[in-house]
Amino acid sequence: MTPDVNRWHSNPYAELRNSGDTINAHQMRVADMLMHFWPDAPADAIHYARTHDEHEKVMGDIPAPEKAQWGPSLSVLYAIRESEVRSQMGLPHCPIGWRHRVRFCDVLDAYRWVERHCPRALKDDDWQAVRGDLRRWADGLGVEVEL
DSSP states (O other): OOOOOBSSTTOSOHHHHTSOOBHHHHHHHHHHHHHHHOTTOOHHHHHHHHHTTTTHHHHOOOOHHHHHTSOHHHHHHHHHHHHHHHHHTTOOOOOTTTHHHHHHHHHHHHHHHHHHHOGGGGGSHHHHHHHHHHHHHHHHHTOOOOO
């Protein structure tokens, strides 16, 4: 088994860098959210949620703001490599129709972690945009969330 990886390691806020969050803990919270919002979620979707960031134990956890700066070519190459690593690790791919829901839970977990451990960060423009995205996303998926 590969070692766990700390999340938020390069975040500018010390409260997040030192919050003790790990990929394993995050993946379990995402799976729990998925089952909360969609109790009839198929086992394959739950298993994917429980392992959706497992490749980061090999590739490292590249912060979202950094990935956002990449051009399309690098993003495509990273996605290809991510898929290869997941396959090499024997990890499942997301079932058709569930990737958007898992991603919603993934982003919601990040937002709630920040809310709990560094609420002042939520005043930043990026987190304000995430908040709006989550509200629209929740509406589109037919779920209610408190932010």
